[in-house]
Amino acid sequence: MAYHENSRKTFSAAGIIPADSLVKLTASGIDVCGAGELPLGVTETGARMADDPVSVRMLNTPGTVEVVASAAITAAQLLTSGANGSVVPCSGSAPVVGMALCTAASGGIVELMPMCVPTLSGE
Structure with missing residues (x-):
């Protein structure tokens, strides 16, 4: 099985995908991804x-990523x-994909520190 020492990987798109x-x-x-789905990346x-x-x-990339906010x-x-x-913003038992490092309006770009916590059950 291949192992790559890189935080990026190229895939084929299933359809139109915004940056x-x-x-x-x-x-x-x-x-x-749809609402509440666990992503592979950005x-x-x-x-x-x-x-x-x-x-x-x-x-699992080092550093931060930028993602579109819809709230x-x-x-x-x-x-x-x-x-x-x-x-x-995360609520209930939705999977956590990261922490916001800045504020953003709906439709804006937010800087995200990636982390993957599949569920927050019990909170």
Whole structure:
């Protein structure tokens, strides 16, 4: 099995994917995450059509990533996946994908420190 010492990997797009989106791995390739889904990583560039190559920064990457927010976000909030590959403040038992390092309005870009906590059950 291959092992790569790199925080990025190129995948084939399952369809149109905007830049700065949370993505998941599917049988058809990389696709945008829906609300509450656990992402593989974040796109740095988008895909204009299916089968386009897409560079994905994995969630286990060192450093930070930028992601589109689909709700108002404040610094230090835990975030989860929202609709269309975006992030929203985490609530309930949704999987945590990272912590906001800045504030962002809905539709803006938020800097995210990636972390992967599949559920927050019991809180």
